[in-house]
Amino acid sequence: MPTLFISDLHLATERPQITRQFLHFTRSTAAGADALYILGDLFEYWVGDDDLEDPLNGTVSAALSALADSGTPVFLMRGNRDVLLGTGFASRCHATLLEDPVMVNLYGTATLLSHGDALCTDDVDYQRFRLYARDPGNQQKFLAQSLEARREQMRGMRAQSEASKQQKTETIMDVAPAAVEALLRNHSYPRLIHGHTHRPARHLHQVEGHACERWVLNDWYETGGYLRCDAAGCTAVLT
Numbered sequence: 001m002p003t004l005f006i007s008d009l010h011l012a013t014e015r016p017q018i019t020r021q022f023l024h025f026t027r028s029t030a031a032g033a034d035a036l037y038i039l040g041d042l043f044e045y046w047v048g049d050d051d052l053e054d055p056l057n058g059t060v061s062a063a064l065s066a067l068a069d070s071g072t073p074v075f076l077m078r079g080n081r082d083v084l085l086g087t088g089f090a091s092r093c094h095a096t097l098l099e100d101p102v103m104v105n106l107y108g109t110a111t112l113l114s115h116g117d118a119l120c121t122d123d124v125d126y127q128r129f130r131l132y133a134r135d136p137g138n139q140q141k142f143l144a145q146s147l148e149a150r151r152e153q154m155r156g157m158r159a160q161s162e163a164s165k166q167q168k169t170e171t172i173m174d175v176a177p178a179a180v181e182a183l184l185r186n187h188s189y190p191r192l193i194h195g196h197t198h199r200p201a202r203h204l205h206q207v208e209g210h211a212c213e214r215w216v217l218n219d220w221y222e223t224g225g226y227l228r229c230d231a232a233g234c235t236a237v238l239t
Contacts, residue, residue, distance in 0.1 A: 003034045003106060005227040007115065007195025008219035010081065012044035013056050021224045025239065026063045029226070033072050039195050039217060040079025040100070040115030045158060047150040048143050049088030061092040068094035077102070079115045079196065083133050084143070103187060107231040112187050116194030116216070119175035119183065123168065174199065181205060184212045193217065193227060193234075200225065200236060 011019050030036045042060070051057055068074045074095035078085050090097040101114040121127060132138055142150060165173065174197055184192060189210035200218035204211060215234055218225040224239035 001032050001034050002228045002230040003037065004030055005037045005039060005113075005193055005215075005217060005229065006220075006225070007039035007077075007079065007217040008041045008198060009038075009224075010041055010044040010220065011056065011060060015044075015221075018220050018224070019056065019059070021220070021239065023059070023063050025224060025226075026067045029239070030067055030072055031070060035073045035075060036067065037075045037077070037098075037113060039077045039113055039193065040117075041081045041195065041219075042076070042079070042085070043082045045154045046082035046085045046089075047147060047154055048084055049086045050143075051147055052089065052092055057089075061089065064093035064095055077113065077115055080117045080130065080133070084139060101183070101187070103190065106191070106229055110188070110190040111229075112183070112190040112192045114183075114192070114194040116175060116196030119179045119194070120173060120196070121176045121179045122172045122174075125164070126173075173197070177205075180214065181207050184210075184214075191215075191234075195219070202234075202236070 009018065009022055011022060052061065064074050074093060075098050076085065076090055076093065076095045077098045077100050087097055098113065100118070101112050104111050104113060117126070117130060142153070145153070180192070184190065184205060184207050189207055189212050192212065192214040194214075195217040197216055198219040198221070199216055201216050203214040203216070205214060215227055215236070217227055218236070218238070226237055226239070228235045228237050
């Protein structure tokens with residue numbers, strides 16, 4: 001059976017059709033796979049692991065734990081929208097929480113996994129915010145607030161983020177080639193799989209004489225999709 005990769009589902013109560021599609025995916029396509037990797041932004045936003053009783057969060061964690069208990073290992077990586085996702089949620093899902101980036105041996109091919117937002121280095125404002133959001137002290141201050149205060153603040157940040165995107169070019173919000181090549185060079189020229197940009201594609205990079213394959217995962221705003229990898233290679237599949 002293959003290993004499956006997904007990212008950027010942005011699950012939210014406002015988009016129940018995508019939640020239904022994801023739940024079907026866990027019961028059908030992902031069932032029996034060698035593993036399922038979720039490379040960030042599973043949720044539209046995440047206010048903390050103490051919000052596990054929220055109906056959506058509970059439904060998703062139940063689906064993932066059922067998948068893991070059926071024999072398909074589940075691996076979770078934080079994205080920019082769910083950067084506060086932690087060991088509490090991973091434990092509820094019976095999943096393994098991954099650092100970003102992380103190297104895996106995928107059927108004999110060294111493969112580097114990342115959410116991908118760290119590669120968008122031309123977006124200086126975003127990178128500044130990324131450092132702020134991942135600072136342990138800032139996270140602790142945010143988590144010290146009430147759940148409702150956190151939800152309200154997160155909704156405001158989402159609106160601000162969407163407004164900011166309207167002022168940026170597509171090129172700035174994409175990965176920077178130099179950042180991609182540096183990452184590949186620093187990890188001995190692996191295959192790279194990431195999400196974040198919502199621009200699904202297969203790229204081939206030539207880095208110091210090494211051919212490096214890069215797969216970008218699609219988002220689930222309009223329809224679902226996943227990357228299917230086995231010993232023969234990888235194939236992008238829309239659902």
